[in-house]
Amino acid sequence: MKQILVSDHVRSHPLFAGLTELEKDTLLVQSRLRRCTHGQMLFAQGEPVTHFYIVVRGNIQLFRTNRDGREKTMEVLKSGGTMCECEIMDSCRAHRVNAVAVEDSVLLEFPLTWLKQSARQYEAFTLNLLSLISQHSYLAEVEAEHLASMSSTQLVACFMQRICILYDLNPKGFELPYAKTLIASRLGMSLETFSRTLVTLRDHGITVEGTRVEITDLHRVQQYVCGFCSVAEDCAAHQAIGKEIVFTHEKKA
């Protein structure tokens, strides 16, 4: 029963768009469901790449570790997120990031060769994969640009907007989906700085109390954030991608 639900969700994943149900069966039968508990390591930097993953439930943190021992969170994947497609298609042997479950999570695990073979075999899958990686690449670019051109406070404001769309939260009041420490790390700033921005944000249309967030003045927020964002449709892009990847619930058009 549970298994079937998961399958249904995964079947509507953009990666499988344009495939027949039969083809999806063939592809999905090679997957394995994997559960992991809060704090569990999925794989570590330097370990051989063995699988491709789709997150079904929970949040997975991807991060790198410096020689100094400093950590940088590259990404926090939610349901629908994918892992390792780049490493696999790039024929990179060793993992370039660490992956750890932020909370109890469920993943779908595919053998490495599955991805390469499917990319060869199914035209639609190929294009979906290309599209997925392209989007990912684009987002990375935009993020790098944001990092370079926006202040901490703007970064956080931008994050709040995205989180809201990505997790389908009500802007008028929602809870942060994960710890502030993780968010700060994700945004590449210290926890202290992050904490301070939250106070400042009140002047820009976002009120935060504990883990509760309220976007009080969306217009002001957008003015504040997007003035420094060179990509006009940036937030729109984020939205689109968010909607596509979410498969826990349909969003109205």
Next chain:
Amino acid sequence: MKQILVSDHVRSHPLFAGLTELEKDTLLVQSRLRRCTHGQMLFAQGEPVTHFYIVVRGNIQLFRTNRDGREKTMEVLKSGGTMCECEIMDSCRAHRVNAVAVEDSVLLEFPLTWLKQSARQYEAFTLNLLSLISQHSYLAEVEAEHLASMSSTQLVACFMQRICILYDLNPKGFELPYAKTLIASRLGMSLETFSRTLVTLRDHGITVEGTRVEITDLHRVQQYVCGFCSVAEDCAAHQAIGKEIVFTHEKKA
């Protein structure tokens, strides 16, 4: 004659690896050679995406413009570099960057549909394209991380190493391939800061006089840069990619 030389170069481009000469013919016949002069705009942010490009000669600057009018250089493409594959595969209609020729340059121009069709049609091409985009995505990630974790001086030192490999320059003495203003913009720092780092770099094994650079102590440079670089084989990765993409001259193994 010239045309033939260009073709030869392009034929050995990693994008066409694994294709028969006949297939390459079919693919390349759809391309058009395009020359552009120093300062010429290839396309601008917001304009519709119409072509895929491979740089044959010269340097092309890709940059974004903020609402503030601030510019951020995303990339400087050299011969062998490709443009717009992400926009095309992502089915993004409008260009997300501006492209301008830093110097007189030559490009190979393919219609938009060419890329999508070729990706559908030739298995090898598909995988090459996936690999290309994956690498690109990975580099973007690494760069974002560098930006976040390294000092300006370290960034410049890292840049010097890469430039050296990418352009096949002799570390014991070479000229910067383009203006310092552009490099600074590429590295996301102000020209003034860049200029100042060059003085500091002397203490870390790199001497710069005008546009002349000499890496006097490679070991020291690497120690200085890679200590903060979380990806162990980072520079190795850059190297590999550099070698693959260069097609103006073969490098010894």
Next chain:
DNA sequence: CGACACTTTGAAGACGATCAACGCCGGTGG
């Protein structure tokens, strides 16, 4: 020679990281 693009250098200021102290909360064990 003078105009202009490019680069260097100096001084001031802003921003974020770091260190340190403290408050809050949930869990555990006496």
Next chain:
DNA sequence: CCACCGGCGTTGATCGTCTTCAAAGTGTCG
């Protein structure tokens, strides 16, 4: 039931780094 602890977040003070503004130096080309 209370005391202690550890994880997490806030707040304050300080310090280093990078940006900005301003001015002057260098080079090339007409």
